[in-house]
Amino acid sequence: MGKTYRIKDIAALSGVSTGTVDRILHNRGKVSEEARQKVEAVLKEIDYHPNLIARSLALKKQYHLFTLIPSYQPGEYWELFMQGVDKAEQELFSYNINVTSLYFNQFDKSNFDKLTDELLAADCQGVVIATLFKQGVLELIASLDEKNIPYVLVDAYIENTRSIAYYGTNSYDSGYIAGRLLLEQITDGEDIATFRFIRKGEANATQVQIRETGFRAYLSEHNYSGKIHSVQLHADNQEENFRVLDAFFEANPDLHSGIIFSSRAYILGEYFNKRKSNSLFKLIGYDVIEKNVTYLENGLITHLIAQRPEVQGFNSLKALFRHLVLQEQVPPINYMPIDVLIKENIKYYNNYI
Incomplete structure (x- = not known):
């Protein structure tokens, strides 16, 4: 010793x-x-x-931290993120750290704005913020800056903020890689589709927009000559989605490739599976959640691009701890690996913290 x-x-x-x-x-x-x-x-x-446990217990100082992330159903992406947060909170229990989670509807900016008011009125020493609604996030962090409350950004990086850290992938590069993966599977000039989910308040989530920008950049740089179709879907209305997709594929019978820039690629997998059609469709999606993996394994999704949400959740909470308790400077940008998964290697993939 x-x-x-x-x-x-x-x-x-x-x-x-x-x-x-x-x-x-x-x-x-x-x-x-x-x-x-x-x-x-x-x-x-x-x-x-220093003996930080002794110090924090002696001072009886409580650290009340918040996470502001999308609500989720079991098995969805943000549940994996919160598993990482929960693990970090358990490890930091001795330091009098408590976490309160606020969950917003990721398809309704007004709901996000309502929760930011609740957050700003609370006893908060630090917050982890999912950046789906960029304008709403900028308004929130302006208030946090005034109160000198530290914050960590996750999901997509936003430049020119005073965040102590960002955890997530490089969204642009992630989309750029997706462009290569799709372009290598199709013939020259073949049309493709991008599938988006309707949101209230902002047309697209921040990360979705940046991913698509990178995706289109790759296609443009490699002289893609086909047409990109945009299809609007609903997050929770299967009947309406089937109607939209039936009409789209009826009008575009020769279209056999596309991409969803979020973790909901399984929605299109469900459609193809139930319609027993388009078995040769080449679909790229994001994130290793159980529903997506099912359709990757049966071939209805050709690639999944993963970003280790548990690690993001764990490290984002630990970053606030390091800043507040250890008084350490945390690296400001912490990019996750961009993992490309296919049905032949998915069984070997893990996301250990």
Whole structure:
């Protein structure tokens, strides 16, 4: 076991007073930059870590953190994200950290805005925010900045914010890769379809927009000459979706490839499965959730692009802990691997934290 360093030991090594060391360790009072540099150099050299559990218990300080993410049904993407959050909360229990989760309707911006009012009125020391509604997020974080409340962004990165960290994929590159995967499967000039889900307040989720931008960029750079059709679907109205899809494929009988930029590729898989048609359709989707994996394994989805939601949830909460309790600087942009999965390798995939 390494040596235990007391404040007076650090002061002696730094050549400053014990009072100066105390102010630096507890981030209170003013100290000169020269003194701070001396102390921080010693702390780094001795790999100093305070007894944070003892400190937090002694001070009885409570950290009330929030997550603001989409509501979900069992087996959906955001459930996996929350599994990571829950694991982090369990690990941090000794530090008096409690998490409250607020869930918004990801297809209705007004619901998101309503919950932001609730969040801003709460006793909140930090928040993890899913960035589906960019304008709503920008309005929220402007208020958080005024209150000096730290926040972590997940789902899609938003530039020029004061977030302490972002966890997620590079959405543009993710879409760019999807463009390559699809273009390599089709003949020159063959039409393709993009399937989107209707939302209230903002036409598309932030990440969906950025993914599609990257997707179209790849096609443009590689001289794609076909037509891209846009099909609007509902998240929870199968009957209406079947009507829309029947009409679309009747009007475009030679179209056999497409992409969904969200975790709901299974909706099209369900359609093909029940209609017993388009078995040769080449569909690319996102995220390793059970329903998507079913259609990847039976060939109705050709590729899934994954982004490890459990890891995102775990690391985003730990980032707030590191910032608030450890007073560490967290890397501002933390990109997840962009995992490309096919039916031949899906059984080997794991998402261990």
